[in-house]
Amino acid sequence: MLQEYMDRKYRTDNKPSVEANLIKNNVAIVGIGQTQYTKNSGRDELDLACEAIQNAVDDAGLKMSDIDGFDTFILDRLSLPMLINSLGTPNVRFSCEVSGGGGAGCAVAVHAAAAVATGQADYVCCYRSLNEASGHRYGRGDDFIEYMPVALTPNYGYIWPLGFVTPLGWAGVWGRRWMHEFNITREQLGWWPVVLREYAQNNPEATYFGRPMTHEDYMESPMIVDPLKLHDCCVNTDGAAAYIITTVERAKDLKQTPAIIAASAQCCPIEQEIQTIYQRPSISGLVETWYVGQELYRVAECGPDDIDVAQLYDPYSIGGIIQLEELGFCERGEGGKFVEGGDNIRIDGKIPCNTAGGLLSEAYLHGWNLVIEGVRQIRGTSYNQVKDVELSMVTGGPGVASSGIILRR
Amino acid sequence: MTVEYNPDQKIPHPAMWGVLYKSSTPFWEGVKNKKIMLQKCKSCGNLLNPPRPMCPKCQSQENEWITAKGTGKIYSWVTFNEAPHPAFKAPYAAVLVELDEGPRIVSNMVDVKPEDLEIGMAVEVTFEDVAEDLTLPKFRKAG
Amino acid sequence: MVKLIEGIPIMRPYIDLDNQGYWDAVKNHKLVLQYCTKCNRFIHPPRPMCPTCRSQDTMEWKESSGKGILYSYVMFTSPKMAYPAYELPYAVVLVELEEGVRIVTNTHEIEPDEVQIGLPVEVMFEDLPDGQTVYRFKKREA
Structure with a gap:
């Protein structure tokens, strides 16, 4: 796939046929639930998970005992057995923990969808619960000192002992190459966080609700890991979110308009690690996002112009903007110009993005909040509702094994 | 023991x-x-x-x-003849006690050798300060 | 420019059978790279199989010239996300070696404002008081 990416030629002869895809149009997201997103929940992650899952079950019009599958991705501190012991789900027959960290933001839905499409389970609950603001923040440097005198794996040994300990740093290296090669300016970068903050002002559940930010505020915010400023980086969140996946057939008897999965994709390319994609011929683009986009368009039989609204996994502004390029919403290297002024990604723009505030301004719920917003756009219940949404796209994180889904009415 | x-x-x-x-x-x-x-x-x-x-x-x-009243019965147990963790000196037993209220709890025994343990043995709780910041509930033979 | 803060240990690499040669060489102040003699290709980081020809017995260690150019970098400027063993600010740089592969490293005697994409650099080694040997890159004449 690296070769296909370099040639910018997505082959179809080495992919399964679209007809063989059991997920397409057969599986839907039927329930969404979340807790409050706060800076200090004062509760356990297990506790938060129970509430979010109960909310998703109620939203779908199901009973807790209907849930027979669970799915999340790695780096989860919940114990699934204790979650089952708390929820009292008596018939769990499928569980999955996908690799790839934030890249698996949508892969979790992909695997859950595969499970219901192939009869492994009827109702799979995808869950995430975090106390990242008050408790343990992922990827903080000082954790490594306390708990890890030796790098976790051989490959981490080449980067961690150098003080190179956070995803913001790992991504900053390819982000800087992108800025360098395409003359992307700091001013341009700023429009992504500024527009997302505008969206958050209409979303009372967003972390930054009631706290607007101008482009000037952005420019004046402190540098965290140069080239990333404070407001280029995702917020810290305490909270939980969950959604429930079942077949379109079963969805007919449930409460909500189903968000039908028109296409789903996952990509684990070569020369890939935790954002350290440094041995690829070019590191100023994202093969995994490009591949996921191409696959989504192939399976859903559509193109970027058909997508009405997108939720792009943006742990940092650069990661969001490069995805605009790789998904074909603008030309390669044009992402900076595309977001300049913000209109293209606003609600009436070419492609409204992260309409609940995204990971920068709504919550860093590891992408669960993006999936939930993608579903709301299909249902017509978003706080920033885009008109007449037919196709709603959601992606997983950049620079790691990534994933995506296209939802339709 | x-x-x-x-x-x-x-x-x-x-x-x-x-x-x-x-x-x-x-x-x-x-x-x-x-x-x-x-x-x-x-x-x-x-x-x-x-x-x-x-x-x-x-x-x-x-x-x-x-x-809880702190009384119950030995429900099952294992004996470690080799310590699985350097903090413990073998041999010792880890017991599963069924409390009179119903729930079961994992613990250790005080003053009972592993070879003298029996399923159904009546036990009662006692508390041991095992470290400066850690107290553990343990059990001894009742009566 | 990397300055260690006394009393805070720096993390050690995870050494296994696949990368032992690499870290043994660092100990002896040499930078070696894995090389597939069948594909005539350098590979980094080390791994047990050549991803091109899938051979497991054509790989050897070859000493690198230690010369390269600064390909990209980040500057840790805030204690929020930094590794507490180093004084701020410190740079982590990606160096493209003459052999074609890129390695992540720190800098030696390069001021923050001199850290620029394209800067010619070469390897140097330092033995730390805790017995560890680390490699860093310093400026060189182009």
């Missing part, structure tokens, strides 16, 4: 990575005060061990805590 510890080794602490689950805090606070506390669902009365944030029977998130 009592479990003996190697003084230079740290006994695994329930607050893994320095974090004690909030739903478990009343249990460990109780142990500090020489009591076994059991979580009880306010809605259906279900008794739960280990503690958890939601009742698996009725999905209520409201609960209260009761003090």
Whole structure:
């Protein structure tokens, strides 16, 4: 796939046929639930998970005992057995923990969808619960000192002992190459966080609700890991979110308009690690996002112009903007110009993005909040509702094994 | 016999990575005060061990805590002839005690050799300060 | 420019059978790279199989010239996300070696404002008081 990416030629002869895809149009997201997103929940992650899952079950019009599958991705501190012991789900027959960290933001839905499409389970609950603001923040440097005198794996040994300990740093290296090669300016970068903050002002559940930010505020915010400023980086969140996946057939008897999965994709390319994609011929683009986009368009039989609204996994502004390029919403290297002024990604723009505030301004719920917003756009219940949404796209994180889904009415 | 510890080794602490689950805090606070506390669902009365944030029977998130009598019976046990962790000196037994209230709890025995253990043996709780920041509930033969 | 803060240990690499040669060489102040003799290709980081020809017995260690150019970098400027063993600010740089592969490293005697994409650099080694040997890159004449 690296070769296909370099040639910018997505082959179809080495992919399964679209007809063989059991997920397409057969599986839907039927329930969404979340807790409050706060800076200090004062509760356990297990506790938060129970509430979010109960909310998703109620939203779908199901009973807790209907849930027979669970799915999340790695780096989860919940114990699934204790979650089952708390929820009292008596018939769990499928569980999955996908690799790839934030890249698996949508892969979790992909695997859950595969499970219901192939009869492994009827109702799979995808869950995430975090106390990242008050408790343990992922990827903080000082954790490594306390708990890890030796790098976790051989490959981490080449980067961690150098003080190179956070995803913001790992991504900053390819982000800087992108800025360098395409003359992307700091001013341009700023429009992504500024527009997302505008969206958050209409979303009372967003972390930054009631706290607007101008482009000037952005420019004046402190540098965290140069080239990333404070407001280029995702917020810290305490909270939980969950959604429930079942077949379109079963969805007919449930409460909500189903968000039908028109296409789903996952990509684990070569020369890939935790954002350290440094041995690829070019590191100023994202093969995994490009591949996921191409696959989504192939399976859903559509193109970027058909997508009405997108939720792009943006742990940092650069990661969001490069995805605009790789998904074909603008030309390669044009992402900076595309977001300049913000209109293209606003609600009436070419492609409204992260309409609940995204990971920068709504919550860093590891992408669960993006999936939930993608579903709301299909249902017509978003706080920033885009008109007449037919196709709603959601992606997983950049620079790691990534994933995506296209939802339709 | 009592479990003996190697003084230079740290006994695994329930607050893994320095974090004690909030739903478990009343249990460990109780142990500090020489009591076994059991979580009880306010809605259906279900008794739960280990503690958890939601009742698996009725999905209520409201609960209260009761003090167990501290008596029960040996339900099962294993004997470690080799220590699986450097803090412990083998041989010693880990017992599963069924409390009179119903829930089962994992513990160690005080003043009972592993070879003298029997399923159904009546036991009662005692508390041992095993480290500066850790008290554990243990059991001895009743009566 | 990387300055260690006394009393805070720096993390050690995870050494296994696949990368032992690499870290043994660092100990002896040499930078070696894995090389597939069948594909005539350098590979980094080390791995047990050549991803091109899938051979497991054509790989050897070859000493690198230690010369390269600064390909990209980040500057840790805030204690929020930094590794507490180093004084701020410190740079982590990606160096493209003459052999074609890129390695992540720190800098030696390069001021923050001199850290620029394209800067010619070469390897140097330092033995730390805790017995560890680390490699860093310093400026060189182009």
